[in-house]
Amino acid sequence: xxxxxxxxxxxxxQERSVIDRSVRYPVLFFFTAAAGWLFLATLLGFASSLKLAxxxxxxxxxxxxxxRLFPAHMDALIYGWxxxxxxxxxxxxxxxxCRVEVKNAxxxxxxxxxxxxxxxxxxxxVWGGYGTSMPWIYFPAFLWPALFLSYSxxxxxxxxxxxxxxxxxxxxxxxxxxxxxLWFPWIYATANLILHHTGGSAVMDAGxxxxxxxxxxxxxxxxxGLSSAYYIIPKIVGRPIYSYQLAxxxxxxxxxxxxxxxxxxxxxxPFPSWMPAIGGAASILILIPVAAxxxxxxxTMAGRTSLMHYSPSLRFTVFGGIMFxxxxxxxxxxxxxxxxxxxxxxxxxVGFDILIIYGFFSMVIFGAIYFIVPRITECEWPSGxxxxxxxxxxxxGIITIIVFMIAAGLxxxxxINDWSGDFMDSVRRGNGYVVALAIAWALISMANLAxxxxxxxxxxxxGRKTEGPTLIHKKPGEAMSAEAAAGFAKEExx
Amino acid sequence: MSEENSTEPNLDxxxxxxxxxxxxxxxxxxxxxxVADSSNKVLISRVVVAGVILVAASLYFNAYSNxxxxxxxxxxxxxxxAPRPSLGGGPVEEKPWIETWMADxxxxxxxxxxxxxxxxxxxxxxxxxxxxxxxxxxxTERLSxxxxxxxxxxxxxxxxxxxxxxxxxxxxxxxxxxxxxxxxYIRRNFGEMPDGKSGVVTTAMMKVARxxxxxxxxxxxxxxxxSVSADAxxxxxxxxxxxxxxxxxxxxxxxxxxxxxxx
Numbered sequence: 039x040x041x042x043x044x045x046x047x048x049x050x051x052q053e054r055s056v057i058d059r060s061v062r063y064p065v066l067f068f069f070t071a072a073a074g075w076l077f078l079a080t081l082l083g084f085a086s087s088l089k090l091a092x093x094x095x096x097x098x099x100x101x102x103x104x105x106r107l108f109p110a111h112m113d114a115l116i117y118g119w120x121x122x123x124x125x126x127x128x129x130x131x132x133x134x135x136c137r138v139e140v141k142n143a144x145x146x147x148x149x150x151x152x153x154x155x156x157x158x159x160x161x162x163x164v165w166g167g168y169g170t171s172m173p174w175i176y177f178p179a180f181l182w183p184a185l186f187l188s189y190s191x192x193x194x195x196x197x198x199x200x201x202x203x204x205x206x207x208x209x210x211x212x213x214x215x216x217x218x219x220l221w222f223p224w225i226y227a228t229a230n231l232i233l234h235h236t237g238g239s240a241v242m243d244a245g246x247x248x249x250x251x252x253x254x255x256x257x258x259x260x261x262x263g264l265s266s267a268y269y270i271i272p273k274i275v276g277r278p279i280y281s282y283q284l285a286x287x288x289x290x291x292x293x294x295x296x297x298x299x300x301x302x303x304x305x306x307x308p309f310p311s312w313m314p315a316i317g318g319a320a321s322i323l324i325l326i327p328v329a330a331x332x333x334x335x336x337x338t339m340a341g342r343t344s345l346m347h348y349s350p351s352l353r354f355t356v357f358g359g360i361m362f363x364x365x366x367x368x369x370x371x372x373x374x375x376x377x378x379x380x381x382x383x384x385x386x387x388v389g390f391d392i393l394i395i396y397g398f399f400s401m402v403i404f405g406a407i408y409f410i411v412p413r414i415t416e417c418e419w420p421s422g423x424x425x426x427x428x429x430x431x432x433x434x435g436i437i438t439i440i441v442f443m444i445a446a447g448l449x450x451x452x453x454i455n456d457w458s459g460d461f462m463d464s465v466r467r468g469n470g471y472v473v474a475l476a477i478a479w480a481l482i483s484m485a486n487l488a489x490x491x492x493x494x495x496x497x498x499x500x501g502r503k504t505e506g507p508t509l510i511h512k513k514p515g516e517a518m519s520a521e522a523a524a525g526f527a528k529e530e531x532x
Numbered sequence: 533m534s535e536e537n538s539t540e541p542n543l544d545x546x547x548x549x550x551x552x553x554x555x556x557x558x559x560x561x562x563x564x565x566x567v568a569d570s571s572n573k574v575l576i577s578r579v580v581v582a583g584v585i586l587v588a589a590s591l592y593f594n595a596y597s598n599x600x601x602x603x604x605x606x607x608x609x610x611x612x613x614a615p616r617p618s619l620g621g622g623p624v625e626e627k628p629w630i631e632t633w634m635a636d637x638x639x640x641x642x643x644x645x646x647x648x649x650x651x652x653x654x655x656x657x658x659x660x661x662x663x664x665x666x667x668x669x670x671x672t673e674r675l676s677x678x679x680x681x682x683x684x685x686x687x688x689x690x691x692x693x694x695x696x697x698x699x700x701x702x703x704x705x706x707x708x709x710x711x712x713x714x715x716x717y718i719r720r721n722f723g724e725m726p727d728g729k730s731g732v733v734t735t736a737m738m739k740v741a742r743x744x745x746x747x748x749x750x751x752x753x754x755x756x757x758x759s760v761s762a763d764a765x766x767x768x769x770x771x772x773x774x775x776x777x778x779x780x781x782x783x784x785x786x787x788x789x790x791x792x793x794x795x
Contacts, residue, residue, distance in 0.1 A: 050564060052555065054559045055555040055559050208568060209566060209568045269565075273562065273563055279569070283571070310600075311596060311598040312597040318592060318596060319589040319590070319592050319593040320589075322589040325585045373592065374592070375596070412558040413556065413559050413562075416558070507558065
């Protein structure tokens with residue numbers, strides 16, 4: 039294993055240019071639409087947490103009730119932002135790694151439009167009071183075939199690219215994307231068929247719902263996020279992955295274990311006890327892929343951490359990697375009764391979901407977007423200052439959410455277990471912490487406004503046209519001469 | 533790398549592909565894509581770490597799975613749905629019905645403490661006491677009438693006379709159940725029940741009281757209440773203090789007592 043990768047050849051550069059141009063429109067479409075949804079989703083998150091903190095607010099308006107705001111917020115975040123931004127990253131990465139051009143850009147854009155219209159109808163239905171009240175499947179029953187179909191087209195394109203791939207053995211990022219392309223239709227169709235059409239037992243339906251939520255995390259958000267991180271980190275650091283073998287172990291371990299999780303959201307619940315137990319055991323075993331990621335990222339970054347000071351992509355990705363490890367440890371710990379009796383059914387669960395969807399997935403995707411967009415639009419991000427703003431406001435917001443939601447969970451958990459106590463008492467114990475949730479979503483909304491603004495400028499081709507990457511902080515040499523600085527930046531930072 | 537590009541001769545046209553010169557700076561400056569690496573070496577430390585996690589997971593499964601038992605036993609053996617000891621929890625015991633009933637009555641009594649005091653001693657000269665009061669110790673019917681509709685004018689209680697603007701009529705504010713609870717509470721807590729009498733007023737008894745006296749518009753005066761005998765009891769079944777269910781016997785109700793309203 040060489041210490042650094044070889045320099046890119048002229049042919050490589052040509053090839054990349056051609057591929058980037060072929061995916062330009064679908065990828066840019068997905069990113070821009072997703073960023074719009076993200077801004078809406080974080081505003082809804084702010085409004086719903088404000089409503090939690092001050093329940094008498096906007097009492098007269100049913101559209102602004104918590105029961106509608108929160109589901110609309112979660113579904114806009116998951117389907118509007120998360121999955122859609124993921125599509126963009128998947129398409130670009132798959133094309134780049136398979137070294138093939140995308141031939142059906144128009145089909146992808148049509149599928150993307152179907153997806154957006156379906157999400158729009160879904161979010162408006164939830165907002166208008168026609169949601170299903172099933173977590174993360176809040177959209178009314180008639181919508182899932184549209185989303186399923188649109189996803190199938192996108193995933194079919196990805197699989198076709200994989201089939202046409204050039205070069206040797208598939209890289210681990212390609213495997214993750216390949217997996218995510220196939221896993222989502224499986225879990226989404228299973229959950230929707232059971233919950234909307236064939237289900238019967240209400241208790242079992244809750245279990246199926248929990249299984250879907252966990253698998254959406256383990257079979258979609260995590261693979262897509264990791265595929266991006268496994269690309270961005272070695273790319274920017276300019277070194278191969280520390281241990282490729284570990285990366286593969288991580289992939290196969292996740293593929294084998296993820297499907298077993300889910301019922302551990304109901305430890306001690308009204309299921310045969312082996313069901314939650316098997317989910318808990320799988321969550322503990324998932325520490326193996328989690329540890330593999332930790333070792334790999336740390337090993338690859340070793341001695342080059344200073345690059346995080348400059349490169350937006352690397353900084354966002356590494357932040358996401360840390361959150362991923364944190365999530366793995368939290369979930370393994372809360373598989374134990376003695377931990378989960380204080381955290382289960384409390385705000386802590388919300389905190390964990392935000393930790394993985396926002397702290398890990400979204401941050402890694404931001405990193406990828408900061409990397410990809412200059413290449414496909416052929417202009418540079420307008421402002422490093424705004425990227426810095428985006429990073430700090432988002433990371434403060436996320437850390438606030440995690441810390442305060444776990445604290446709220448601990449405050450609530452004891453009260454929920456007290457059978458002689460009043461249920462409202464346990465709700466009230468979490469009240470103070472919800473204020474922090476509202477503040478955090480406000481911070482994140484501001485950050486996303488900055489992100490959306492920059493992305494729109496890039497979308498219309500109004501980015502910076504001069505050479506050299508847009509960095510979070512200027513390189514020390516940059517003051518001397520722009521030419522030299524650009525050369526220096528090129529050496530170390532993508 | 534950039535130097536290399538700028539000195540590269542004649543790359544303007546290569547099989548219809550764009551020349552490197554046309555490639556955007558972002559593409560030119562980036563490093564090669566990472567690739568798969570098929571080297572195989574087994575690090576014993578990693579195997580050990582994975583083994584530890586594996587053992588932890590199997591111990592966990594052993595402890596929590598109830599060995600795939602598919603009987604009705606859903607909860608794993610060690611798990612007791614009880615509050616933490618620090619919250620005053622212990623083994624779950626079923627409380628006797630009367631304790632809950634009295635505890636609920638005490639909550640309702642919070643509305644009465646302003647005048648009659650938590651001790652039931654009242655305020656000398658202003659509000660009559662409940663402790664030692666012949667009205668509390670007497671029959672339940674008169675007591676229920678007082679609580680339902682309130683009293684006004686002079687009244688003699690425990691050897692002292694009181695003359696106040698009147699007691700609040702609670703009938704419109706509280707349900708039969710709450711009234712029954714508070715009556716039970718004051719009778720058992722402040723009253724002196726003769727042997728064999730539990731002092732319990734049930735919701736069913738209170739319902740009868742409301743049927744007889746509930747639709748009265750004004751407060752009672754003592755003179756008006758005298759039409760009901762001082763020891764008249766509301767009719768109803770006696771209850772088992774442990775279960776709260778009918779104990780078989782019935783309280784001798786003053787079935788024939790006529791409501792003063794019907795005159």
